Amino acid sequence: MTNSSRISQTFAKLKQAGQLAFMPFITAGDPDMAMTLSLIQELAQRGVDLIEVGFPYSDPIADGPVIQASYTRALNRKLKVEDIFAGVATLKTAELPPLVGMVSYALLFRRGVDAFMARAAEVGFAGLIIPDLPADEASEAAALAKKNGLDLVQLIAPTTPRDRAIKILNAASGFVYCISIAGITGVRDQLPPELRDQLAWLRQQTKLPLAVGFGISKPDQVDVLRDVADGVIVGSAIVKQLDALEKGGTREAVLSEVGKVAGGLVTATHQAK
Numbered sequence: 001m002t003n004s005s006r007i008s009q010t011f012a013k014l015k016q017a018g019q020l021a022f023m024p025f026i027t028a029g030d031p032d033m034a035m036t037l038s039l040i041q042e043l044a045q046r047g048v049d050l051i052e053v054g055f056p057y058s059d060p061i062a063d064g065p066v067i068q069a070s071y072t073r074a075l076n077r078k079l080k081v082e083d084i085f086a087g088v089a090t091l092k093t094a095e096l097p098p099l100v101g102m103v104s105y106a107l108l109f110r111r112g113v114d115a116f117m118a119r120a121a122e123v124g125f126a127g128l129i130i131p132d133l134p135a136d137e138a139s140e141a142a143a144l145a146k147k148n149g150l151d152l153v154q155l156i157a158p159t160t161p162r163d164r165a166i167k168i169l170n171a172a173s174g175f176v177y178c179i180s181i182a183g184i185t186g187v188r189d190q191l192p193p194e195l196r197d198q199l200a201w202l203r204q205q206t207k208l209p210l211a212v213g214f215g216i217s218k219p220d221q222v223d224v225l226r227d228v229a230d231g232v233i234v235g236s237a238i239v240k241q242l243d244a245l246e247k248g249g250t251r252e253a254v255l256s257e258v259g260k261v262a263g264g265l266v267t268a269t270h271q272a273k
C-alpha cells in the first residue's frame with residue numbers, strides 16, 4: 001500500500017504536527033446500527049483521527065468482557081455483516097476519519113475474501129484488521145486488500161518472537177497494531193514498562209506508524225507513549241459506556257459520555273510531542 005492511502009495520510013499529517021493519532025474502537029450494531037452510526041458521527045465531531053469498527057463474532061479473539069458483552073448484545077439482535085455494510089454505506093465516509101474494520105477471518109471466508117474486501121471498500125472502509133489471520137498465511141489477503149484499495153493492518157504482541165515480527169511487518173500496511181500486554185482487552189491502570197523497549201525495537205524495523213492498543217483508557221497513559229508511538233487505540237473505555245443503555249440510560253446521555261471520554265483522549269494525543 002502506498003503512502004496515498006487515507007490511513008497513511010492521516011498518520012503522516014499528525015506526525016508532521018508532532019501529534020499522536022487517537023483511534024477509538026466501537027462495536028457495530030450495539031445496540032443497533034442507528035446507534036453505531038450516531039457514535040461514528042459523534043466521535044468524528046470530537047476530532048478523533050481514525051475509528052475502529054468491530055464486526056461482532058461469536059468467538060472473539062483476545063477481547064475482554066466489555067467487548068465480548070457488546071458483541072453478544074449485537075448478535076442476540078440478529079445483526080448480519082450486510083447490516084454493517086449497509087449502515088456504513090449511508091455515511092459520507094470521505095468526510096469522516098478513516099474507518100478500520102476489525103473482523104474475524106471466518107466472516108471474510110464465508111462471504112469470499114475478495115468479495116468481502118470489495119464490499120468493505122465500496123461502502124467506505126479504509127482498512128481491515130484480521131486478528132486471527134497469521135502473517136505467514138496473509139499474503140493472499142494482503143494482495144486482495146491492495147487490489148481493493150484497503151490497508152491490511154497487522155498485530156504484534158509482546159510475546160511475538162522477533163523473527164516472526166519481521167514477517168508480520170512485511171505483510172502489514174497502513175499501521176502496525178502493537179498490543180501492549182499479553183492478555184485480553186480491558187481497562188488497566190498501568191502499561192507494562194517493557195512496552196517502550198518493544199516499540200523502540202519495532203521503530204528500527206519499519207517505517208509504518210506504530211499504534212498501541214489493549215489496556216489504554218486514560219489521558220495520562222498517553223504520556224508514556226508520546227515519544228515511542230504514533231497512535232493509541234482505546235476500546236473498552238469507550239464500549240463500556242453502552243452498558244448504560246441496558247440499565248435504562250438514554251442514547252443522548254451515552255453519546256455525551258462517549259464524547260467526553262473521546263474528547264479527553266483527543267486532547268491528550270494531540271498535544272505536540
